[in-house]
Amino acid sequence: MLRSNFPPATANLEELGARALNLRRKMMHMASGKGEGYIAQGLGIADCLAAIYFHELRHDPARPDWPDRDRFLLSTGHYSIAMYAVLAEAGYLSDDELPTYGLNGSALPMSTFDETVGVEIVGGSLGHGLGQAVGMALALRLDKSSARVFCEFSDGELDEGSTWEAAMGAATFKCDNLVALIDCNGIQADGPVTVAIEPVADKMTAFGFETYEVNGNDMAALVDALGKCREPNGKPKAIVLRTTPGFGVPTIMARDRAHFVRVGNDEWDSLIEELERENG
Template sequence: MRRLMMRMASGKGEGYIAQGLAIADFLSAMYFHELRYDPADPHWPGRDRFVLSTGHYSIAFYACLAEAGMLQVEELPTYGLNGSRLPMSTFENVPGIEVCGGSLGQGLGQSVGMALAARLDRNGARVFSELSDGELQEGSTWEAAMSATTFKLDNLVALIDCNGIQADGAVHVAIEPVAEKWRSFGWDTREVDGNDLAALTEALAASREPDGAPKAIVMRTVPGKGIPTLEKRERAHFVRVGNDEWDDLTAEMEAHYHG
């Protein structure tokens, strides 16, 4: 998935690559260890729902959907180009994408509605709702969190990507301690290294417990994970590098993972 993302970013010359690299491990844990879906029928009614509230993480999501068999790898280089159906923020016209993303603070509320609908349909579907630490600055997020507890939505899992960055630099509102805040809202909460595949799969497996409480997994991720040059960037929200640098960054990534 990280290789695919680098190809997509190099074709455009820019993008939200740092966040994409950061959540590759999480998406791998979700789509290849936990999520129930049918690549041949992305709208299968019994599927689990995955909501990517941070629509600008689309570069990683598209790569994941290609690996999962819902997108063609050949389409990925059109990411962010005029006329492409793969914009820099997710749209519902792409197979496997449940909601339009990018209007931050909305994903968890939509997920609460989906979880309630799944309960009414009695189809056993679970809803996984990704959101960012920046979105914890939005009141709508906490309203949705309270609703989930009120309705005892134990088929809902919030996945909080804590990467410490937002558009204008570091997350500067006092959102910590994140895990304790979710627990105080009545969520069954775990905190993990968001770049540790084993820890992620274990936490996701534990979230299956039908105990009457919504689940939260706080994931501590590293922007630009796997490429030391990008990991060291202070402002990594939207990355632009010279066209001649992408091959060097890709080589750095390959060396990091394969020596």
């Protein structure tokens, strides 16, 4: 399949919005079953994942090991709830598996491991994603493949020195088949991001990336930025995603402590109702 034929030039924003809502529904049901989870980050990244998997990514759920597939790397392993949702929505996983999310012995653990079909790397030890994306981009280039590598990582991972080592590597090796998707949701384990990581977009540009900055919960803006990242111009690409944790469920959006959400069993039902009410 030639790059020029894919991805399509235009996107059906309405369909992508519906996909994003489906991802949020799946996530809410997974979190309610487990009773807890990294739901705020998942809800925040849902629009990006919908745009990637249902518009931008060249992939085939029937052939998860297809050598010429585009790769999507989730560096933030704790966003597993979002990863499983999109893998189920795309057909890699069955919806029937999702209720086991995070339960003992589940094939869908709380953090992502590459034993799960469709998961490319072990996420969760933060700062591991971008460098592996560089290696995959180099391998694809050696194989003369037109496939690309999309690597999601978070603003918190900009604290990790390894992320910046990898960023320099991407520019040094002119990985123009690599797109960094930086989820800037402003939260970390201890609360708000505290390290002086801003201005993220300027830093990525200074490190040699062609950088775009968008509202990560605006589907039209996401699709537009992804479209600009297709140019094989010798530069790695970065999209700085300004996302809102809990997007789509106002009660979660309003939480001060959103890194890990644990609420009572009875409350999940009302949060799910809230998602439908706000987005129905």
